[in-house]
Amino acid sequence: MTQVYDSTVKTVEEYIAAAPAKARPHLRELRRIIRQAAPDASESISYGLAYYSLDGRLIYFGVMRDWAGLYMLGGAKKKYAKELAPYLSGVSTARFPLDKPLPATLVRKIVKLRVEENRASRVEGGRSSPRTPGRARPTRARRSPGSPASSRPRSRRTRG
Numbered sequence: 001m002t003q004v005y006d007s008t009v010k011t012v013e014e015y016i017a018a019a020p021a022k023a024r025p026h027l028r029e030l031r032r033i034i035r036q037a038a039p040d041a042s043e044s045i046s047y048g049l050a051y052y053s054l055d056g057r058l059i060y061f062g063v064m065r066d067w068a069g070l071y072m073l074g075g076a077k078k079k080y081a082k083e084l085a086p087y088l089s090g091v092s093t094a095r096f097p098l099d100k101p102l103p104a105t106l107v108r109k110i111v112k113l114r115v116e117e118n119r120a121s122r123v124e125g126g127r128s129s130p131r132t133p134g135r136a137r138p139t140r141a142r143r144s145p146g147s148p149a150s151s152r153p154r155s156r157r158t159r160g
């Protein structure tokens with residue numbers, strides 16, 4: 001089984017319908033859980049995955065080979081480390097094997113925590129990113145017009 005990516009897919013419903021039959025029950029259940037845990041979230045397709053937005057990027061899910069993935073775990077990776085351990089892969093990905101029941105309670109807790117993180121970030125005026133919750137990334141110092149590109153003195157060359 002490979003990842004479902006079809007550029008003509010425009011909705012989560014179409015994404016699930018285009019998925020292999022073996023994956024559809026997991027994808028339907030992920031969708032149901034996310035919609036219950038975050039009823040105000042908007043649903044779309046982004047990066048070829050099912051995507052949910054609520055006060056910023058909330059969570060993604062998709063199917064690849066023989067597992068359904070949940071992406072953007074945020075603080076849930078640390079908070080639910082023991083429960084997530086058998087499913088973790090990479091920085092912020094949980095892989096749920098298609099031949100085993102989906103851990104619905106865990107998924108629900110992850111989504112609810114992501115909603116809390118995004119809302120807290122909005123209140124604080126920051127960004128909703130699992131890497132830097134509630135903080136903006138540092139910006140590069142800008143130089144004023146006419147100032148040298150670096151603080152080091154320039155060497156003067158003469159052509160001769």
